Amino acid sequence: SYELTQPPSVSVSPGQTASITCSAGELGNKYACWYQQKPGQSPVLVIYQDTKRPSGIPERFSGSNSGNTATLTISGTQAMDEADYYCQAWDSSTVVFGGGTKLTVL
C-alpha cells in the first residue's frame, strides 16, 4: 500500500521559515494537499493541488511537490501556526494521509 512519510516534529523560531516534508514514491506525479490541526479541533485545509491556498488561508502558507517529496512551507511563522500538519494524497482510488508533523514555534 502507498505510504506518506512525514517527520514527527519540526521546530522553528517565530518569524523564521518552517518546512515540513512529505515523502513517497513518485509523489510528484500525484496531487498533494496539507491540513493544519490544532488541539481539540477539526483539520483545516491549508494547501490543495500541491500549491493552491483555499480562501482565508494566509499567504505565508505555500506548497510544492516534485520528485518524491511534497513540502509545506510557512514563511514568517507565527505562534498561532503551532499545530499538527498532515499531508494527503491518493493512490489507486485510495486516500492516504501522512503520519503528521508536530510544528513547534519556539
Add this chain to the structure above:
Amino acid sequence: QVQLQESGPGLVKPSETLSLTCTVSGYSISSGYYWAWIRQPPGKGLKWIGTIYRSGSTYYNPSLKRRVTISVDTSKNQFSLKLSSVTAADTAVYYCARNIITSGRYFDYWGPGTLVTVSS
C-alpha cells in the same frame, strides 16, 4: 457556508455495529460533490474510511472495506456510516467531510468530529 455535523452513540460495545450520521447544511447533497468519513484514534493520525456520491456510488479504504457501509439520504441531506464488528481499535474521533474529487482528492469542509469509544 457549508456545515457538517456528526451524530450518533458515543459508546459502542465490542462486536457490535457503530452507526453515525452526518447532517449537511448550507448545501444540498443532491446538487453534487462527494462526501466522506475520516477517523482519528486518540493521539494518532488521520485515516480515510470511505467516500460516497449522491448517486450512492461508494469508495472504501481497502483495510476497512469488509466492515464498512456508507449510505446517503438526499431527502434528509444526510449521509451515514456503519462499521461492523467493532473492537477497541475502532475507538476514535469520527469526522465527516466534503470530498473534492477533481485533480487530486481533498477535503475542504469538516464536521467538528464525534468521539466513539468501543468498550463493554
